[in-house]
Amino acid sequence: MAIRPNPANGPDMRNGLAALVVLSMTGWVLVLWSVANMSSPLISLMMPMTSNWAVKEVVAVWLMWAVMMGAMMLPSAIPMLVIHRRIAVRRDSETPHANRWFLAAYLLTWALFSLAATALQWNFQRADVLSHMLRVQGALVGGGILIAAGIFQLTPLKAVCLRKCRTPIGFLLTNWRAGRRGAFQMGLKHGYYCIGCCWSLMMVLFVGGVMSLTTIAILSGIVALEKLAPRGEQVARLGGGLLIAWGLWLIFH
Template sequence: MLTLLFAASTAMTVAWCTSMPSMDDMPMPGGWTLSMMWMPMGEPSWWGAALSFLGMWTVMMIAMMLPSLAPVLWRCHQGVSGHGAASPAWLAMIVGVGYFVVWAALGALVFSVGAALASFEMAMPALAREVPLGVGVVVLLAGALQFTRWKSHSLACCRREPERVPANAGAAWRHGLRHGLHCVYCCAGLTSILLAWGVMNLRAMMLVTLAITAERLVSAATPMVRTIGATAVMAGLLLVLRALGAA
C-alpha cells in the first residue's frame, strides 16, 4: 500500500515538474525567472490557483516525506496489532492522514506568502533585483539552523518512539497531527531551501528528500545533521558571493 502510494505520488510529482518548463515563466530584473504557478494565469481566480497549488504541494509532500514517515506508520501498525486492536491498518492510515493534513496547511501558508511576494516583485523592480541575494541568505540561514538546539530538539521529537500506541481513531488522528507538527518544525530549514531553490525543481526536491530521510533514519543523527548544515552554509555563501558579484 505505502509502496503504491509512494510510486503514484512520485510519478505525479515528476510529471508536474517536467511539464513546468513548457509554461511561460517571467524574466525578472536580477537575471532570474518568476514561476507563473504563483499567479492565477489561466485559472478562474486566486482561489483556483491556490487549490491547484495545494493539490500539487500535497502530492509532492507525500512523495518527499513518505520515505521517512513509513517506519513511523509501520511501528504504529505493529504496536496496535500487538495490543489486539481490530484494525491496525486503518489506525495507521489515520495517523498518515493527520500527518499530511499538517503539511497541507503549511502549503496553504506557503502559497499565500509566495503569491504576495510574487506580486511585490512584479510591482517593484528594485526588490526583484535583490531576489538572488535573498535566495543565498535563505540557504545560508537554513544551513545555520541545522546547528541549533531548536533543530536538535525538533529532530529528537520526530525520532522518539510514542509513549502510547493510538488505540482508536481519535488518538491516531491526534498522533498524526502531533507528529506532522514536529516534522514541519524539524524540516523548516530544509523546506526553506526547497522553496528558495525552486519548489518544482526536481534536483532540489531529490536532495532535500535525501537529507530529510537521512537525518531521520541514520543511527548517528547529529553528524548527519551537521554535515547537511555545513553543506547548506557553504552553498549559501557561494550564492551570496555570486549575487554580490553580479550586482
C-alpha cells in the same frame, strides 16, 4: 501444539506496507509528471506568472505543494507508520485500521504546511523576486534563505524534533493514544515534529527551484538520511554548515 500466527507480521502487515510504498510512488509519479509537462494548462495554474491569483490558482498552487510535500516526506515516515501499525495490532486491536487515521493526520499536517508555502510563494511573486520556474531571484534573498535554513539546522529545536522522528518506538510508547481519535492525535503530533524538523529544508526549494526535480530529489534524500541513517544528527549539522556556506557564497560571489 498449534502455533498462532502473529498478526503484526501477517499478510495484513505486508499489504499495509505495500500500500504505503504505492502511495509514496504515486506522489513521485505526479511530481515527475508535473516537471515533464510544464506546458500543461494544469501546470500553468500551479505556476502563475503574476501575483494576481484567482481562486483556481490558489487551489492549484496549494495542490502542487501538498502533493510534493507528501511525496518528499512520506518515504522517510514509513518506519514510523509501520511500527504504529504493529503496536496498534497488539495494544488497540478493537480499533480497526487505526494506522489509517495516523497516516491521514500526518498527511494533514503537511497539507496545512502547504498552505503556508502557498502564501509564501504568493508573497515572493508580489515582491517580484520569483522567476517563472519558481526560483528566487537576487543573491541577497536566496542567500538569506540558505543562511537561515542552515542556522536552524544547528539549533536545539531542530535536534529535539529530529530525535522524535528518529525514534519511532520511543515516540509511540510515550505518546500512545487508543482509538481512532487517539491515532489521529498521534499522527498530528508526529506531523508537527516532522514539520519542526524539516520546514527550513523545504524553504530551500525556493532557492534551488520549486519545480526543479534535482532540488526535490536532493532535499528528499537529505531528509531521509537525517531520519533514517545511523548518524542522522551529524548529517543535519553537516547540512547546516553547507547551507550557511552556500548562502554566504551566493551573497558575496
